[in-house]
Amino acid sequence: MARFERTVSSDIEPREIIIGHSVSRPAGSLRFYRLRYADGRTDLSNLYSQPAAEPWPLGRCKHKGTAVILPKDRDPRFITIRRGGTLTDSDHQLLALWAATCAEHVLHLFESAQPSDPRPRQAIAQARAWVRGEITMSQAREAAGAANAAARELTGAARHAAHAAGQAAAVAHVAAHELGAAAYAIKAARAAAPESEGESSGRLECRWQRDQLPDAIRELVLDDQRLRNDICWSVFDC
DSSP, X not given: OEEEEOOSSOSSOXXXXXXXXXXXXXXXXXXXXXXXXXXXXXXXXXXXXXXXXXXXXXXXXXXXXXXXXXXXXXXXXXXXXXXXXXXXXXXXXXXXXXXXXXXXHTHHHHHTTOTTOOHHHHHHHHHHHHHTTSSOHHHHHHHHHHHHHHTTTOOHHHHHHHHHHHHHHHTTTOGGGHHHHHHHHHHHHHHHSOGGGHHHHHHHXXXXXXXTOOHHHHHHHHHHHHHHGGGTTTTTOO
């Protein structure tokens, strides 16, 4: 059994939430959460800031009408060896690079709507900088939060594209966010297409993403898509 508890990472007082319940947040505020298990372990994969009224794309808390993205039980293949999983550092880095590529492919859909907002582009750059060892995981995670905040006032393709960038930067922290970047990019492609072409545009984006997969992680990601398709809006039916 798990529960979310307050963190001390912000001077904005956070609100406690419980898995499976929606959260009410005052307009204009940011809220910070992390997951804590009954045995005392803290799972930092759920430590994020999120603007008010945002559907919470990075955590495991499910709101009505939104997807979870991350599975309830973490796949050890996406946990690094030093943390008890089987994921090597090199494959973790490849996942981050692939996620950045997916997000960058739809970035223009955000920038055409918000040309003066650099946050999603910076998040993608930070994902790659983390792979090069130029920044810490915490810095990449901060960039993820900033990209998600950039989506706050938007709808449609621009919003999804910003979230794709946020998910890409979050891979440095939790490798399983690689599918979040891909899924939001597909949603952005769907939303940008004429109404009758949304599904086909999404399938084309999905296939393009798969073409970019490095051989070393290809089977891992394809199996992850199969397992998590239902909690990722079924966007990987391509």
